[in-house]
Amino acid sequence: MESLLKAIEGIVGPANVLRGDDVAARRVDWMSGAPCRAAAILRPASTEELAAVMMKCHAAGQPVVTHGGLTGLVHGAEADADELVISLERMTAIEALDPVGGTLTAQAGAPLQAVQEAAMEAGMQFPLDLGARGSCTIGGNIATNAGGVRVIRYGMMRQQVLGLEAVLADGRVVSSMNRMLKNNAGFDLKQLFIGSEGTLGIITRAVLRLQPLQPVSQTALVACADFTALTGLLQHVRRTLGEQLSAFEVMWRSHYALLTEESCRHAPPLPSDFPFYALIESLGSDATESAQRFETAIESAFEAGLLSDAAVASSEQQRERLWAIREDIEGLLHHIAPRFAFDISLPIADMEDYVQALERAVSARWPEGRIVVFGHLGDGNLHVTVGTGHDDAETRRAVEALVYEPLAALGGSISAEHGIGIEKRDYLHLSRSPEEIALMRTLKQALDPKGLLNRHKVLPDIAE
Incomplete structure (x- = not known):
């Protein structure tokens, strides 16, 4: 050594x-x-x-x-x-920005927020956005195929990458720094590395796709009386806001009440006795048109009985206060300790029954246990936090079984946007078929036959 x-x-x-x-x-x-x-x-x-x-x-x-x-x-x-x-902390350069072609080239260690700010200075936007924007890096975003709060409009990180460069386990450099939206010249090799969590190669640079800047945002926090109204509201705003809909984030009462009424971390803009809350946001370029369209969408939702109460932000400060309730993960983890946190996806129609069944299962085994749920409902992604009062390995395995095993029958996924790492490796078979896992092993063996890259992650080490 x-x-x-x-x-x-x-x-x-x-x-x-x-x-x-x-x-x-x-x-x-x-x-x-x-x-x-x-x-x-x-x-x-x-x-x-x-x-x-x-x-x-x-x-x-x-x-x-x-x-x-x-x-x-x-x-x-x-x-x-x-x-x-x-x-990759020394590889943070933003190397090029082409507003005409709508691309930005960055090294993998560049923080997401730096990329967002560089795009904005050029009158463009890089649409990926998540709470860790100031710390997370572009390479990590690509390696985990990050999601975030705007997936409903712009898609996952995969949709933002036009080209990339990666170093293989033996030191060979695969440079596919494509800058074009259309390029069907053979295999799209960048897809091998996007979402592979550093197990097939180390991403060093990327060509990112930019979007036109949408400087006007409209934001509302609304309350729904039941899950049927909530899903109806999602369909309604998709139809009325169309391409302007950029976020539809949902908090079960468990999340909203904990971070407002129970912990007093945030002043509640709405009463905390509704079962579901949705944070709706649109992005546009014309202030008058966007405001009128958003107001019409909210008013017509009231008329249709799809929402029971609403708080519409009238300033950037009010917008930030609404988002702070949704993004206060630190507060959530502080008030539920010890706890186990999960990132899953499943069909929207199955979410209510799934959460209710999980609540019953946790309560039956740990009477003092509790569950907090929020997520990107429009993307089928839920974040579930389970507190049992215990944090030993046996309890963790028991909770994991309760959370993950029902997903197989629903066609859900044990990981929506955080990846597999070590924590979810033993449950991969619940979301991937034997044939898929075998193909993953084949790719790993071909690109890293010695099993040197991020061993023990995602799949068991091929070399052992």
């Missing part, structure tokens, strides 16, 4: 090979806050340096784990004491 690290120092410089306390001072993810246990952290400054590092690691049979913004929630960045971490 020491001779390998000395050789790598010759590539990235001694100051960019961190050891000892400098490693332990790093955290492996936002959720756990656990210290990094890797043998060292390597900080290349370019694709060329990373390729040279990976050639050395491949020759030595040295496994590595890639670190981006460390905002993941499935232990995808954990490294054992015999592994090395590749941190």
Whole structure:
């Protein structure tokens, strides 16, 4: 190990090979806050340096784990004491922006918020948006196929990537920096790396697709009397707002009441006795037209009996206050501790029955247990937090079984947007067929036959 690290120092410089306390001072993810246990952290400054590092690691049979913004929630960045971490924190450049072609080229370590701001300065927008925007990186967003709050309009991260560059396990560089929307020249190789969680290659650069800036937002928090009204409201705003609908975020009463009335973290804009709350937002370019269209959508929803109460933001400050209730994950985790958090997807029509069945199952086993639910309803994605009063491994496995196993019969997924990592690896068979898993193994074996990249994540290590 020491001779390998000395050789790598010759590539990235001694100051960019961190050891000892400098490693332990790093955290492996936002959720756990656990210290990094890797043998060292390597900080290349370019694709060329990373390729040279990976050639050395491949020759030595040295496994590595890639670190981006460390905002993941499935232990995808954990490294054992015999592994090395590749941190892309020095690869943050925004290399080019083409407003005519609608593209932005960035290194993988660039924070999402920096990309958003660069696009905005050019009169464009990069539409991916999530609460961790200030910390998460473009490479991590691509590696996990991030979702966020605007998927209903713009799609997942996969839809925002035109081209990318990646370093393979043996140091070879696959550069497919396509800048065109249409390119059917053979296999679309970038898709191999999008959502593969660093197990097939390390993403270093990307060409991102920009959208026209939509500077005018209209936002409302509404309350619904039942799930039928909630889903009817979703259909209604899709029809009345059309392409302007950018978010339809839903909070079960459990989430809304906890973060307003129970914890007093946020002033409740609406009473907390409704079963469902929806945060609706539209984006447009004409202030008068957008406001009139949004007002008509809300008023007609009232007339149709689809919503029972509403608070419409009349300023950016009010908008931020409404969104703060939905995005206060820190408050949620603080007031339900210990807890187990899940990111799942399932057909919208099955959500109410699924949540009710889960509530009954948790209550039957842990009478003092509780469940908090919110999510991107229009995308079929729910975030479920379960508190039982216990945080031991046996309880975790029991809760995981209650949450995950019903999804198989519903055609749902154990992961909607956070990936698999280590945490969900043993449940992958509930969402993927044996044939799909076998093909994943084939791809892993072809691109990383020694099993060096993010081993033990997503799939068991092929080399073992």
